[in-house]
Amino acid sequence: MIQPLTDAKPYTLTPGSNGVIETQTLEVSIGPQHPSTHGVFRMDCVLDGESVVALKPVMGYLHRNHEQLAERMAWLGSMPYTDRLDYFNSMTNNWAYALAVEKLAGIKVPDRAEYIRVIMAELTRLLNHSCVIGFMLQDLGAWGTPLLYAFRERERILDLYEAVSGSRMMCNYMRFGGVRVNLTDENLATAKDIATRFPRFLDEFEKLLTNNEVLLARTQRVGVLPKELAINAGISGPMARASGVDYDLRKVDKYGVYGRLEFRVPLGDIGDVYDRYYIRVLEMRESIKILQQALRDIPQGPHIAPEVKLRNFKIPPGDGYGRIEGPKGELGFYLVSDEGGKQPYRYHVRPPSFINLTILEDMCVGHKVADVVVILGSVDIVLGEVDR
Amino acid sequence: MGFIGKGLFEGMVVTARNFVGSYFDKERLVTVQYPEERVQVPENSRTFPFLVFDKDSDPVASMRCVACKICEVECPPQCIYIVMDRDEKGKPQQRPKVFDIDISVCMQCQICVEVCPFDAIKMDNNYEKSQYGRFDELVEHLPELLKSNEFYNKIKPTEATAVDAKLKADAEKKAKKAAPAAKPAATAAKPAAPAAPKPAPVAAPTAKIAIPDDAPFTPEQRQWLSGYLSTVAASGVAPAAAAPVAGTPAAPATEAPAGNWPWHDPGLGMQRRLDLAKETPIADKLMAAMAQTDCHACGYDCRGYADAIATGAETDLSLCLPGEAETANMLKKLMQEAGKL
């Protein structure tokens, strides 16, 4: 039973006695059936006219018991389930989980596998960021044009994913100690082609959007997230960087082979929707650089550590936290293995979408209802990850 | 920024270019009109699993699945349901009687394929599986699941060629090892044949005679079958000779040659196997209680699991999936008899 927001947080406008017109607030449920909530997410908004005076995010409509399921399953069994967390970025989810398990079990990943992982992760970043911008523009009312351009490019990446892993979105590609299938020369050529083609798409995309006055007016100084709040709320990913927080796990942890690759971390200063949009564009440009280096440097060798067993894979007791810089932010898996070690005793996901969503109200209050959906779009959530 | 409206105008140029481009540039018109046009799916593409059989003439008999239930256990959403086939005497046949995949539950993760030690289950690339109903219609049974090896070769040439080569190599290795044992027993093969059940077609599950001339086999199938049966029979009729060799549990388990242990024949019943292993050490008895499929469901082959139990390295007695409760109970009983439990 969800309490009405007005009861939970009474809000009264200035009463009529002191000469101001007495007005009513309007409580509107945006979602769970709404075109702009990116899934079954609900925002209980209290509106004064068009302005938002209070907002309560309501989650859990897509809860699938992910963590408990994983605790009932062999280590490998949760790998396909991680695909379904953030169903846009199954590759990075796979990597985060594999990284956590490898950390816990002390598995060394062959070099080629690390490079393959980097390639896949950066491709995922490209497709995620371009689609997020597309979705955000959809929320702005651009009638799907930027979204479909983004989807057009995403399709090439998904084709590569399908050719490599067998599935477009639910890749289930990474394994403990490497990746499931080696990349063929043909796959590498496709990836190279994507990397050379993508900047052209980005240029076109930017021409369509970046200087568009309507977009500028709609996004600048909207949904500002101050740096301090971003740090205090544990915001990560492009959202934190748009607020000026210099925190990129690829630089901080240097996991995988990111330590060997050269790239820059773009930072915003204001932390409004426009910054979050533009930081993503800049990050895509850096991703392309990483991709080109990785494709150039990728060594020959095994794609998976040969000693890792597929079945009856056991991990000695202990706990570990593996995290990567997913396209949406810090994606971490906290795993505890106990006696037996056949399945996790505790399996916890640190989903960036969920944690980045916690400050929604702080960003929305005072703005118009039309801004709420745009701010939500700029947070970049996937409900599969928020609700788990 | 120049004047207000410049960005808007530039955007309109971009959309105009896309509009015109969609008529001339294939890159800008990516739609595939589905029922008429289809995308060539990549070889790796996966949708739902199917079961591979080798011979068109007798899919059920030649299916590679031995009902070891590894996939059933490993399947993350648990969409597979297997019941092992048994003849009228209750003797387990090395194939599933029921093999159901609920494709409304299946999440196409391919883990069943990865864990299958027999290359029996593979991923299809047929994505047109819509049905009018939501329940029974979406459960695939054995007849729908069985697909020939040629089909597998057709949809995934590279992968299937590798699998075929591996299977061929395994078979050759096995044959080479079995050959010395089979030779002396060649004469005994014929009389022993009735005792050795062969994978029988569903239509005639009670066929006892190995290869009658009117049996629905091609000559080379008949030849292969007789070879197979003679090997089986050979191992079945030479218990006394084999037992001492197998009696040393220190023998490396991983490369255990088939045929050194007379009970190592999944066609035999539990009682018969235990009878064969009557006079042997506890490890062999334990081994005889297993389903003899070498399916690795327990993480070992049958030999290795038995040794592990016997040495105390493995304490879980319920790991033999194909043997079901029968094996687990028997293992417990044997261990109790040996005073180790």
Next chain:
Amino acid sequence: MDQVYKVAPQLLKFLSYLLGWLPWIGKPVAGFLSNPPAWFLLAVAIAIPILFVVSVFPGIFAYTTLVERKALGRIQNRIGPNRVGRWGLLQPIADGVKLLTKEDIVPRSADKFVHFLAPVIAVIPSVLLFSVVPVGAGLVPVDLNIGILFAFAISTASVLALFMGGWASRNKFSLLGAMRAVAQVVSYEVPMVLAAVAVVMAAGSLSTLAIAKAQGGGILNVTHWFVFRPWGFVGFILFTIGAMAESARTPFDIPEAESEIIAGYHTEYSGFKFALFQLGEYLASIAMAGITVTMFLGGYNGPGSGPGILGGLISMFWFFAKLGGMIVLTIWIRGTWPRVRVDQLMSFAWKVLLPMSIVNIVAVGMWHYIAIRPIAWVVTTLWLVLWFITLSKLAASENIEKREYRYAS
């Protein structure tokens, strides 16, 4: 109407010639038609423009939806509807059949009567708008001497339908949509009327036909179009923006913003009522495009247009070609731009459009009183450009800033 009155007897004669071949009733009917009484002639003269408006423009509406879907599809690298008939030509019919056969859902707590009335009222003003749009040389359904004013009056009435639909649905999103619609239409009416005043001043008449006539002549009947005057160009842009806001087209489709308030005032409408809303909205949009064409783009004037049958046909061709151009422009804009926010919409209307349209009226005054054309050109252009720069700087300084991004070291 006078022209129709002249043509009607000929038409009836032709009809009687056709019908004369029919057995039994053919003869008497033909006799009646070839020598009609005055009242019948009047009725026919009234009926012809009505039939014209009611048949041609809904047809244009139907195919506008198709063209819109096709063009948006191509803009977005899709194909668009192509299943019903060749190139999807029967798609509008299929849509109509679908909407007609859909269940008509009325929310339980809705105000049933108003809910029912709203879509009907949505269509009426839109159809009435066409009565003052001249589609060819001298061809206007009703030549009112206050044509432009009539158009504005009627188009304001369309806001009632939006309000009624939104209010009667008893849905908070609908209500928000209704409130937005009312606020938007009321505020965009002002700059739009003021932009039209410039044209009225130049043409010296409120009659749409007179305004169109005033733009004839010149080289190829083109150079005298008002859009080729400095004030006309600015007026054209102002009026187009106003017309797009008035008919709630992207980027001003905030009353029905599907990503914010789902579908605004017609969230709770389904089936044929929804179709009526769409019809009303599109007809209003097309009619506004027609009035824009009449006021700024020379109306029916174009190379070869003029009196007489041939000139009339050519003039009709030019009118509909320009109308099509305007429709394509709105579709193109729809495929490109994001939607503005409701408060920005308001501030844009009051802070940019309104001052600009007043400035434009002054520009027309200058144009009128400076007799030497080149000087008038220079002066008015300078005047307008200076104001435009000032106003756009003011507007931009409020909303838009240039950003620089840094990289972490």
Next chain:
Amino acid sequence: MEIAFWILSAITVIGAILAITMRNLVHCVLSLILFFLGIAGHYLLLRADFLFAVQVLIYIGAVAVLILFAIMLTRHVTGTEGPREVLGGKWWAGMGTAVIIAGLLWAIIRKDPLAAMLPAGMASTSVTEIGRALVADWLVPFEAMGVLLTAALIGAVVIALEEVIRKR
């Protein structure tokens, strides 16, 4: 013409009656719009095109919409409650007002000094003549009206500003 007149009159009267008797305020306004429309129709019947357009533009497009806006801002718009009683117990006051207005109108129509000034036949109401009348014959009242309205506008702005300042 006769028929049209009666139909329009009926619409006008019904609209007026509904506007004061309906329970729901929004319904009242919608009825009021019906009434405005009837009046506009009468103008059209009198060949007063300009007045018709102005009636629709100002009364329906602006006044009625403004009333609706005011209602939406103040009342419980999604509810159905409205004034339960029309005029309360003071129905005689309303009747008295109606009688006085009717009498006044009758007197004016009977002995209107303007009517004498007009040329015989249908009064011309073309835009040009209205314009000329406004800025030539009736310039002073017109300008006075303009000043009055401007003053009202400025007053409204001042009141609104005060509220804004107080809120801050």
